[in-house]
Amino acid sequence: MIFIAIVECNLLGETVLMINTIEILDYLKSKGFTLSTGVPCSYFKNVINSLEKDDTLQYIPATREDEAIGIASGYFFGGKQSFLLMQNSGLATIGDALTSLAQLYKVPLLIFVSYRGLEPDADFPEHLIMGDVTENVLKAYHLPYWILEEENWQNILELSINKMNEISLPVCLLVKQGVLSL
Amino acid sequence: MKGADVISELKRILGDDDLVVSSNGNVSRQAYHLLSGSQLYLRGSMGLPVSIGLGLALAQPEKTIVVLTGDGNFLMGLSSMSTVAYINPSNLKIIIIDNQLYATTGGQETSSSQINYKTMIEGMGILNIRSFDLRDMDQDIGNLLLLESIEEEGIYVLHLQVEEDTIELDNIPWHPEQITENFKNRHKGELK
Ligand SMILES: Cc1ncc(C[n+]2csc(CCOP(=O)(O)OP(=O)(O)O)c2C)c(N)n1
Ligand SMILES: [Mg+2]
Numbered sequence: 001m002i003f004i005a006i007v008e009c010n011l012l013g014e015t016v017l018m019i020n021t022i023e024i025l026d027y028l029k030s031k032g033f034t035l036s037t038g039v040p041c042s043y044f045k046n047v048i049n050s051l052e053k054d055d056t057l058q059y060i061p062a063t064r065e066d067e068a069i070g071i072a073s074g075y076f077f078g079g080k081q082s083f084l085l086m087q088n089s090g091l092a093t094i095g096d097a098l099t100s101l102a103q104l105y106k107v108p109l110l111i112f113v114s115y116r117g118l119e120p121d122a123d124f125p126e127h128l129i130m131g132d133v134t135e136n137v138l139k140a141y142h143l144p145y146w147i148l149e150e151e152n153w154q155n156i157l158e159l160s161i162n163k164m165n166e167i168s169l170p171v172c173l174l175v176k177q178g179v180l181s182l
Numbered sequence: 183m184k185g186a187d188v189i190s191e192l193k194r195i196l197g198d199d200d201l202v203v204s205s206n207g208n209v210s211r212q213a214y215h216l217l218s219g220s221q222l223y224l225r226g227s228m229g230l231p232v233s234i235g236l237g238l239a240l241a242q243p244e245k246t247i248v249v250l251t252g253d254g255n256f257l258m259g260l261s262s263m264s265t266v267a268y269i270n271p272s273n274l275k276i277i278i279i280d281n282q283l284y285a286t287t288g289g290q291e292t293s294s295s296q297i298n299y300k301t302m303i304e305g306m307g308i309l310n311i312r313s314f315d316l317r318d319m320d321q322d323i324g325n326l327l328l329l330e331s332i333e334e335e336g337i338y339v340l341h342l343q344v345e346e347d348t349i350e351l352d353n354i355p356w357h358p359e360q361i362t363e364n365f366k367n368r369h370k371g372e373l374k
Contacts, residue, residue: 035237035240060236060240060265060269063264064261066227066229066230067230067233067259069230070230070232070234070237070259071233071234071265072237073230073234074203074233074234074236074238074241075240076237076241077234077241077362077365077366078237078239078240078241078369079241079366079370079372080241096226097227100226101224101226101227101230104358104359105358105359106359106362
């Protein structure tokens with residue numbers, strides 16, 4: 001299979017590289033993921049739109065990110081693998097779910113976390129402090145993480161999924177603006 | 183009836199294949215000591231037993247999933263009930279053991295006492311909710327009510343007001359990693 005990042009125009013007419021959501025979902029399916037859950041971020045608009053139309057990969061809209069960790073962990077205890085989508089603000093919500101459930105019980109989880117609070121969010125002060133501490137929070141949680149990039153995205157995903165399976169623990173992918181949605 | 187009486191009775195009622203998730207603290211200890219089989223005894227993640235039950239129900243649609251949750255745990259994760267109602271998995275059974283206390287941490291009051299669980303859960307869209315006050319109930323009648331309720335088809339919530347437990351049980355000797363392994367071994371080989 002050949003993977004390409006599609007070229008699209010943003011609102012300003014600039015061309016941008018973006019990962020095709022159907023391709024990334026197909027890739028995740030090929031790696032054995034059969035369910036997804038989380039709380040939306042606008043960065044995941046396209047992915048969640050595609051998931052809602054997908055008959056083979058159900059998306060469970062959680063009310064909170066810690067609940068999403070619960071759902072995904074329960075799914076693993078039932079012998080199956082899911083992935084999660086959440087904003088980095090949700091990293092603050094999942095602390096106990098992560099440490100006293102997923103990590104303690106050795107639950108492998110692939111968590112896509114939108115990286116809010118960087119330059120494009122200059123006008124969104126609500127994201128700035130969490131944006132500043134995001135990578136420190138991930139390190140403090142002992143969560144292995146990668147930054148998802150348009151080029152080589154399948155290599156980055158493969159690395160993270162391999163690591164997740166090898167250690168049987170949650171791992172994160174940080175997703176910046178424009179990588180999965182404009 | 184006390185919480186431990188309910189769980190002891192469940193041992194006789196539940197099937198060998200039923201998968202139980204128990205909330206942290208006393209409820210998990212009781213599930214470990216009083217139920218048979220290797221169940222999913224939560225030691226932390228207060229507030230998450232219902233969401234874990236939902237994930238399990240989706241992964242194992244042929245099995246019956248029973249969530250045993252204290253009132254403090256249930257209320258902490260209350261919004262996860264609306265997700266459950268929205269997804270509506272027919273194999274998920276939620277039993278709320280309501281002693282109106284955070285008993286595990288020393289018996290502090292929860293906000294449970296004035297809640298009308300039937301109205302609340304119905305309002306979320308789950309019509310199959312039964313609520314019983316077992317506190318002054320004769321054990322035989324209580325057992326009968328349990329048996330009847332557990333046999334119901336489809337998703338349901340069973341809210342049980344119980345007396346405070348008096349017997350303290352030992353800690354669960356298994357490390358969580360062992361809980362995971364033993365639990366997953368129950369359906370090893372069944373999955374492709
Ligand atoms: C996030 C979090 N806060 C507080 C605690 C401490 N804690 C452990 S068990 C428990 C009480 C649980 O109450 P309930 O679910 O009603 O069970 P009961 O103790 O009454 O059997 C509390 C507050 C915890 N484990 N996790
Ligand atoms: Mg209680």
